[in-house]
Amino acid sequence: MTTKLFGAKVPRVEDDRLLRGNGRYADDLMPGALESAVLRSPHAHARIVHIDVDAVLDCEGVHAVYTYEDLTGPMAAPLPLLIPHPALTHGRTQYALAKDEVNYVGEAIAFVVADDRYLAEDAIGKIKVDYEFLPPVVGIDNARKAERLVHDDVPGNIGARLEQNVGDAPAAIAAAPHRLELDLVIERSASTPMEGRAVVSRWDPDQARLQVWSSTQTSTGVRAAVAAQLGLDLGQVDVITPDVGGGFGVKINHPWPEELLVPLAAIALGRPVRFTEDRREHFISSAHERQQVQHIEVGFDDDGRLLGLDVEFWHDHGAYTPYGLIVPIITSTQLLGPYKPDNYRVVFESLYTNTVIVTPYRGAGRPQGVYAMERTMDAIAAYLKKDRTEIRATNFIQPDEFPYDHQLVFQDGRPLVYDSGDYPALLEKIKALVGWDEFEQFRTEMAAEGRRVGLGLACYVEGTGVGPYEGAHVQIETSGNVKVATGLTSQGQGHQTVFAQLVADVLGCSFEDIEIVTGDTRRMPYAVGTFASRAAVMSGSAIHLAATRAREKALRIAADALEADAADLEIVDGIVSVKGTTGPTISLGTLAVLSNPLRYAFDEVSKAATQFSVGRPEKPPVAEDDEPGLEGRDFYSPERSTFASGMHAVIVETDPDTAEIKILKYAVVHDCGHLINPMIVEGQIHGGVAQGVGGALYERMVYDESGQLLNASFMDFLMPYVTEVPESIDIDHLETPSPLNPLGIKGAGEAGVIPSAAVFAAAIEDAEGFPITTMPISPSELFELRRRHSVVEPTHAVVELVETTTPEEDSP
Amino acid sequence: MSEELHEVRLVVNGATYDVTVPGRRLLSDALRHDLRLTGTHVGCEHGVCGSCTVLVDGTPMRSCLMLAVSAVDAEITTVEGLALADGSLSPVQQAFKDCHGLQCGFCTPGFLTTITAGIRDNPQPTREEAREMIAGNLCRCTGYQNIVKAVERAAELTSAPRRSSSVETPPGEHL
């Protein structure tokens, strides 16, 4: 009996190749390709008066230099605004190469192609640009003040303002027995994959065909963009995603200027051209995320039930808006988490600053939303002097309330309706896992040793598997090998493994015989991309459906061949037989032969399919509603997203003298429906938690007032090493299946990072006894906060809220 | 004015390569682009991430901080040279596979070379020493949890008689 692979910790098929150094990342491909470098603006805001490239023209080894002047047709237009939204009234995108003006340090101005990167960088150094400086706008406060504008024609620096209302939150708050206000800040961080962006392209003049390999999260997106901008037919462009050294969101944005300039140069020069970003370029010219300023007003009853929640926030989207409003829309909707306030109002302004663009980074706006909501929950608990879990439990959507309609519009333009979940059960699990009820005892013991500890909790709900669709093609070859293609891309999630698990289960073939190809538009031209924890849900479901079609066809042919009823057949180890009998059998490979009626035999196996061997003379060889080949193709397009959920808890110790913050315990409970491969899901959580620790305690993008990014290197941007992450991460799962897809799964990719800012703020606040309202937080900032609050002895039960929260008159 | 070129003999994974490079060519670029040993990865080019780590006469070195011309006379080992003579994965490589110690695989070659030298010098590391061993390498995917386990597993595989290795043990056991 073939054992079911769904749910098993199947080792990854990707590993062997990667462990031997045989991975193929974009910079590894196409030996001998010309290399390129980009002249980037050293100024945050300036008008370009003149560019002089003369000195470059006769540099040895230089093949081409481009500035805006050299771009024509669609290439001379601004880059596409990928996700328009009616509220984005003032959307702006940059040009592939700056035209007249630069709006952030790092914006591309000129592009040089040379024999190698060294020579290209030499040439870049020789280009002279005259600038007329303009005053930069840096930071949300300056953007809001709007004393200076990023774009002359965008008043108030406001790209968009979006408001959503459920009921009448301001009125409900005004009438509520208790009210609080919070002002919160969260700073910038970034995806920072270990491999930066990279693209290599080749023009084949014999076939008039362009091939592009890009380190991207969407090969079909890049393909469409390249075709459109270079004026080619879609059918002339192949985009192939090779191994990708991590994405975490940043590589979903496209087309990057380089993704267009490289193919442009490859066509013009008739030679392969490559661009590989260096680390500094990744910091200053890819994308960041997270920065928001939030103002929250909340009204609640004596039990802490949310009567009205009114959230206003300001989102820094950088100099341009290629990715539309996705991040702030997610913040504004996913903020609600597992809770159901009676009345909710949310309004945000998405603001321009002279900094690099903001596009999704793992979590994509959810960490900010969870931070707002969970800080509010903690503030209510402190105010009412109640246990923090109790306030949360009071506000949970209950298991019998699904599907739960929040009456809001989600990031996909569809209603925000949660499909399933069990938040009370998750809460019980996290309390047990972190030792919630025993914590006061632990605190007392630690205090006796002169040590200060705090416990934090944060809950989240994550919309995963967003549409519109993904597709899959499954082909059983005459050898019995199974070739599967799906269009979305892989950046280390183990898709080859989990997708093969799904196919093996459906086809009853051996796992080893299955090959999965992702992100190759030649194999599957219809696809969206890998983001929003959607790969397993979307492509997993599509692959399951496509494999089911292939199975049905196999059984249909087998039923004919074995003269049996298809319903009585089973497939075990790639062999079809009549269940419970020892009679004749037929292999999947042979069925593949039979599925393709042949005129010519080219080997022993194919003889079985030639015209004098198969078919009935009274019927056409291929039936009217059939096709040759043993294949299945299908698409999965759900009505809406499926909502995963989880809770994290952390125990921290803060050093009474140095304010150093140490993690003593980190616990995660997580519900992503059925787990295809628990080993891979846990790996995703580990990675997310580490990024979350970075984002909460170490990482931030430090811009000075002139718009220079001061820490654009791994020396100064403190990405966690092993020494910064918890020694262990305790994980427990709940499996509430999604009713929306055939496998009952939900996405898991972002879960590890979503609640981090909230959970660390909560734990540090609990340890210190004063509110934590700005994240990330460093030891020196904590030290400074202590000084300001001059807390001699922290009082744990009561959190002082005076500075940031204003309890208004408290009706008896 | 064209650059001065140097003829350099590099010994990598036991094979000898003669290359002609400018004085400023980084060892990482020479390995990747001149020798086509692209398993060595470049994550920062400023010596912080450790992705480009290779063994130079057995010592882990960041190949992005070395010039190719300064690597003459040295025995260099890259990730491509780690597998055993019979083609099977080395204990460190096998341990990464057993423990799900890699996701995107970009940082992995630097960890593998570093740990190979680490286990050689300290065949029985404690948990603390295992963490210490990898404390100079960045990984953005794994959160290091399973890499630490892989160090311990590699030590186990190295000290255990070879054939009792991982093959029979279900990988789940090590997670």
Ligand code: FES
């Ligand atoms: S690339 Fe050499 S240390 Fe990062």
Ligand code: FES
């Ligand atoms: S596995 Fe991706 S960076 Fe380490």
